[in-house]
Amino acid sequence: MTETMLMPVVPTTDRTIVRRVLLDSAYALTAFVLAIPSFALVVAGVASGVGTIVVAGLGLLVLVATAYVARGLAHVERVRLRSMLGVDAPHPAYLRARPDDRRVRALLTPLRDVQSWLDVLWCLIGFATATFAFAVAVAWWAATLGGLSYWFWERFIPRGPDNTSLAELIGLGSTRTADVLLQTAIGVVALLTLPVAMRIAAATHAAVSRVLLCSRVELMGRMVRMEESRDSAHRAEAQSLRRLERDIHDGPQQRLIRLGMDLGRARKQLSDDPALAATTIDAALAQTRETVEELRALSRGIAPPLLVDRGLAVAVREMASGQAIPVDVAVDVPALSEAAETTAYFVVAESLTNIAKHSQATRARVALAAEDGRLLVTVDDDGRGGARVAAGRGLDGLRERLAGVDGTLVVASPDGGPTRVRAEVPLG
Known part of the structure; x- marks a missing residue:
């Protein structure tokens, strides 16, 4: 799994740790509540659809209905990911029927959408991870609450002559004190490990949900951004070339034309007025230096040698x-x-x-x-x-x-x- 598919880093303050544990626990416990109808409806829908697909296309209609049910359940899971775990869970753009599609093709559009089948697959696989998350949450909370409160409700447990406590089984003694201390120790250990256990339980189910329900839309989004970046690069290069062409035309090209005219005038002036010709040549030299400086400035926009070297x-x-x-x-x-x-x-x-x-x-x-x-x-x-x-x-x-x-x-x-x-x- 990539790092973005896992949970955010656990905060360090006591209040946020408690809040995170409660949200992770709620997510893990309710995952099973959502997984039961998801699994049952999708299994029944897929089995019925495949079994009746030869009956005048009735099976296709059942599969279409199952795909819509899976979409709705997947939407609920994305909301749970965002609200309980605070992770990014973008909603996909499902395939839509085109205006020129025939009625049957438009009706079967959900079955042509890859994301619809990923939603169906999540309803099936998510049942296993939701069961794991639910079992871990129930076990850890039972160990925590039961162990920490054992000193109170232990006295109400009916005990027969052959009763054997856990403390006695592991050799700590058969007294009530030994039994209470052992159970309390178990509760303390469960309490200290509760944040990690709840994070593992929630992350296991959330990772599967993220992969099946969100990874494809994220990949498509990255592809769109890459295409936009490529188009932006092409536009930027075209703008740079047009700007460079304009700058060369308006700057160095005009100076070089003027330089040619000045040199031509100086050649004519050499025989009649050498002093004036020298002045014209000095102006041409100054024009040459300015042109060189302008060309150097323009070269910085192409490939500055100092940057490369x-x-x-x-x-x-x-x-x-x-x-x-x-x-x-x-x-x-x-x-x-x-x-x-x-x-x-x-x-x-x-x-x-x-x-x-x-x-x-x-x-x-x-x-x-x-x-x-x-x-x-x-x-x-x-x-x-x-x-x-x-x-x-x-x-x-x-x-x-x-x-x-x-x-x-x-x-x-x-x-x-x-x-x-x-x-x-x-x-x-």
């Missing part, structure tokens, strides 16, 4: 040192995958670019830390705020990029500031 911490510190305002950097991360490093780098790069362009901030801070299997990237500034995740803007592309690696982006930027951009990226 020396890692995320060095690349982020280098990026921060080149900003127009002071940027404090705090990095405490383990070895990361290439995807996680690249995504975190782009989060910082986009955030610092927005700060330089729009925030009017005087100081910023970048923090990267690992927590609970995820990389936390936080960028703060003391600017004017008002940053929003709008379609087609930089932060929206950043959100799409994060969604492509199953990450999240939260932007807190009230008008007047300050602004915090917080991203979470899976470490794997």
Whole structure:
């Protein structure tokens, strides 16, 4: 079983321990109450349906009715899992008949749904685990309550001349005191082990319920999220390419065109006015330096060499040192995958670019830390705020990029500031 299929960790305070024991006990005891009608109805329904399936399709109708009964009982179990044990028990999206389905096909839709048969299987297998949970709960509570109160009701037990107590059988003596002390000791041991016993009883039945009633819908949910992440990654890549194309067209391409024109003008000026030609050449050199710097800035959005060669911490510190305002950097991360490093780098790069362009901030801070299997990237500034995740803007592309690696982006930027951009990226 995976860890998510088991119970939450037992709290440590006395009040919550008592509450947990009572809820586990209630779950284990009522499991048997639900399992009896579940087992009886489903066994009778399946047997009747299979036995009469050749009688003009009557058996199919019985099986359909049995599937609906199993669905209802499974729904009750999911409610019990959520309310008594506090575990996630999502409700599945059962197969529905399509508008163009014929009447017979639409009627038999529950029998074409895998989850319906898993519900039926739970009604059968759950009877065994519910019986185990019920037996453990009854035995432990009987030992606890009976042992601790034995000193009181022992005097009312009729005893004959041949009566032999448990204490006498194991050699502790035939006195009433020995018998009471032994039974009380059993009650104390049962009381101390009661939380563990109830947790085992509840977890055994709940694990089977989770596997049969919830694992398929969770798997389908993960598949949907993976498809959404893949689509988000494709959209983010397309946006990045379009943005890079626009930036190259509006920046370096225009500068290079102007550089060619300046050099052509300088060549004509060499014979007539060398001094003016030298001035034109100096301006062209300055234009060349600006173009190189702009190309370097654009290259950070493609594949920053420093990130590949020396890692995320060095690349982020280098990026921060080149900003127009002071940027404090705090990095405490383990070895990361290439995807996680690249995504975190782009989060910082986009955030610092927005700060330089729009925030009017005087100081910023970048923090990267690992927590609970995820990389936390936080960028703060003391600017004017008002940053929003709008379609087609930089932060929206950043959100799409994060969604492509199953990450999240939260932007807190009230008008007047300050602004915090917080991203979470899976470490794997």
